[in-house]
Amino acid sequence: MPGGITANSVKALAFSLGADLVGIAPVERFEEAPIMISPKGHLPSAKSVIVVAVHHPDASIELGGEPSPHDVGPYNIQGAMNTKLDFISFRIARYLEEGGYDALPIPVTNVWRYRPYKDISTSFTADLSQRHAAVAAGLGELGWSGLLLTPEFGPRQRITSVITSAPLEPDPMYQGPPLCDRCGRCIEGCHECADALSKEVSVNVVKIGERVFEYAGINKWRCSWSEHFGLDVDLPIPEVVTEEVILSARAEHGVRGGVMGYCLRFCMPPHLRVEDPGYTRVWRRKRPFVQGEGASMRDLTERVKALSVEKGADLVGIASEEMLDKHGIPPKRYLPDGKSAIVVGMEYPSGYDENPSGLGYIKGVINTKLSFISLDISSYLERHGYSALPMSGMPDDRAAAAAGLAEGGEDRRLFTTIVTSAPLFATERKGVLPLRRRVPLTSERVKEIARELGADLVGIASTDRFEEIRGLKRPQEILTGCRSVIVIGVHYPDASIERATEPPAEAVGPYAYTQYETTWQLDYLALELMRYLDSHGHSCFTARNLFGDSTTVITPRGEMPDAAADRFAAVAAGLG
Incomplete structure (x- = not known):
C-alpha cells in the first residue's frame, strides 16, 4: 500500500495517541445504512472505516451521578475524552492523507441534524452513527439501550470514526457471548432521568454486515430533556415530548444543568458484573488483571512516573495515604478504596509572567493536555487491576503539596490529580524543574x-x-x-x-x-x-x-x- 500504511500501522498510531480500542470495518458492512449517513455518502472513494474508543475510568461511572443524575461529579471526565478522541481522529486522518489516501474524520459528538431532513426521517441524527460503525468494526454489540457494549468495558467508552479510501484489513465482527441479556437495569436507571426507555418506545431493527440487531427506539427529544437541554429531571415530564415541549419548558422553568446518562451507568455485560454495594449502587467492572500479579509495586510506581513524562508532564509526584491524610485530603473521601494519589504538573512558559493577558488561554491548553495525561494514567492503572479516578474533586494544590511538588515557583505550575487504589510508593524528593539555560537556536x-x-x-x-x-x-x-x-x-x-x-x-x-x-x-x-x-x-x-x-x-x-x-x-x- 502507498506510504506503507497498513491496518496495524493505523492501530499503532491510535494506541500511541491514547486509544483504548481500535477496530476497522470495510464499507460493505454499511450497505443497509441510509446513503446520506453512510461512509460512501460522505466519501465516495471510501473503502474502510476506522473506529477508535477511549474508556471511561470505571470509578467515574461507579461514583458519578450521585445523589442525582445532575450531580455528575467525576463523570465530567467525559468532556476530556471527547476532546482526546477528536485529537486522535484528526491525527489519524492526516497520517492517511500523507500516505496518499482520502480521509474524513467524523466529529465525536454534538454535531447532529436535530430535525428530519430529506431522506433522513429521524431526529438528532449524526452524520455517521459512531455506535453502528463500532459494531461494524468488530468492537462489540448494541445493547437494548442502544449503546455500544464491548467485551472489555461494556458501555464505558466514547467512540469516533475516520472514513478513508485506504483498503485496510478489516476486523471480524464480534461473535462472542451476548453482551446484553436484557436485564432491564438500563430501563430502571432511566426512570430517574427522563424515562426514555419506558415511554414513547418502539423497536429499532438494523442490519450491520451479516448480523441483525434489535434495540429500543427512543424519542430523542425525551432523552434530551436533561441530558442535552439541561431541564430538571424532577419536573413533571409530559407523556409526549417534542421540540416545542422542550422549548416551552425551558422558557418556563429555566435550566438546572446536564445529567449523567443512567442508561450507561447502570449497565454492564454479564461476564463483567461485580456487586459491591458498599462501594456503589451500580455494577463495578471486573478487571482481567489480578492485583499483585505481574509488576511489583516499585515497578508499577516507576512506570506510572515514566508514562507521565512520556506524555508530556514536567513534574510528577506521588502522595501516600498517610501524607494525604496529614494534608486533610484522605484519599478514601474521594475514592472508597483509595490508597495514594498521583499528581502531574506542567509549567506555563515564562513569557506569560510579563504579559498575563494570555494566561487564561494558555492555562486552558495546559489543562487539556493534563486531562489527556490523566486518562492515560488511569487506563494504565486499570489494566493492572487498580481503581483510578481523575477529576475526583481532591484539591490539586493540596495534593501537590502532599506529593512534594508545590515548593518554589508553584505560581506558574498547573496540576491534575489521579486518586488510585494502588499503594504506590511516595516520591521522596521535592519536585524540581530543569534550570532554564539560554542556548542559541537556529x-x-x-x-x-x-x-x-x-x-x-x-x-x-x-x-x-x-x-x-x-x-x-x-x-x-x-x-x-x-x-x-x-x-x-x-x-x-x-x-x-x-x-x-x-x-x-x-x-x-x-x-x-x-x-x-x-x-x-x-x-x-x-x-x-x-x-x-x-x-x-x-x-x-x-x-x-x-x-x-x-x-x-x-x-x-x-x-x-x-x-x-x-x-x-x-x-x-x-x-x-
Missing part, C-alpha cells in the same frame, strides 16, 4: 522541532517586517525584546473541505469539526514548541489571533478565530 532547528511536533507549515519572520503593516499589533507590544515571530500552520484534511455540503450526504459536520480541531491542534503544537523554546532560555508567548487581525466564528465548541487569523504574520514569515 531557524532550521526550530522549524525541524515544529515539524516533528506535527506542523505542516513553519515560517519565521523578523520583527522589522511588521513595522509597515497598519493597524496590526507590534511584536514588541506583545513580548518585550521580541526578535522573531514563528508562524505554524496545520492543513485541513482535504476531504473535509471538498465534501462539505456535497451530495449525497450534504453534510457540514465534518467541516465544522475540522474548523475547531485545527485550532486546537495549533494550540497543542504552540504549547509544545513554546515549552521547547522556554527550556532553552528563550522567552515566548502566543494566543489565538495573536495580532488581532481577524474576527471570531461560532463552532460546535464555542467561539474561535476565523480563518483569517494571523494572515499577515503568515505572509511576513514567507508562508504565502
